[in-house]
Amino acid sequence: MPELPEVETYRRYLEATSLYQTITHVDVEDHKLLTVSYDTLQHALKGNQFTGTRRVGKNLFVLTRTGAVVTMHFGMTGDLAYYRDEEDRPSYARIVFHFNTGFKLAFICPRKFERIGLIEDIDGYLRHKKIAPDALEASTEDLTRVFMKKKASVKPVLLDQSTVAGLGNWIVDEVLFDAAIHPERVANQLSEDEINRLHAAIRKVLTVAIEREAVYRDFPKDFLIHVREWDDSPHSESGGHRLCPRCTTRIEKAYVGGRATYFCPQCQRE
DNA sequence: GCGCTTGTTAAAGT
């Protein structure tokens, strides 16, 4: 799922493939995927070039020669693919940027939760969208300041992009597991030490995830992520349930803030 | 073939 590490991986991919080629046109299968009108986008990009990128949380900004900025949000299932031959066109390539080199950059979005837009001013956009500093940039003090005034559970607070930007459902579980904090602990009741642990855990989990290019299968085996159901590694002797990689207690699944949440009841006491 | 999943946001609730 496109959380911060995936979007960072996409950003590097786009930088490595799609800069400094003149855009001839953009195909958009469904205009609902755009946050600007199709005409505006087409007009701004035709003859233009991508010149760089910036990422804040899960938001990818693509800079262009004219100064216009393309915004990309990958929703839950978005991805990018660079290709030349039509036979290599991936499924659900609903938006395609065509370059004069014959290559194309596809914005893949199976579930249409993804969005592409056009803005002039990145900082203004971030302010308007209330997007907090990127999770890799946020300091312990930043975290403390926000946590002090939140009396919701830590999990939804960490998921809130105006707290810290880039954490999604899976990574929040991983971070809380690493910091040994129960997902339903009330944010403003965390101790200084616990916030320090959270901060360190965020940095550690994100750094590892980016190193492994967000391929969850390649994460260290003591990460909680392997407990999730997509993992088809053979643990079936535990009856479909998985054990804590640290203490072998059975991992619990609960719904916190309406999202599926996995945690170790032993390592993460309430 | 039904139910679950994901991130974001609008709406409802406190």
Next chain:
DNA sequence: AACTTTAACAAGCG
């Protein structure tokens, strides 16, 4: 009024 919680959204996949 301001903060928190819940549900809806689209659609593929198990």
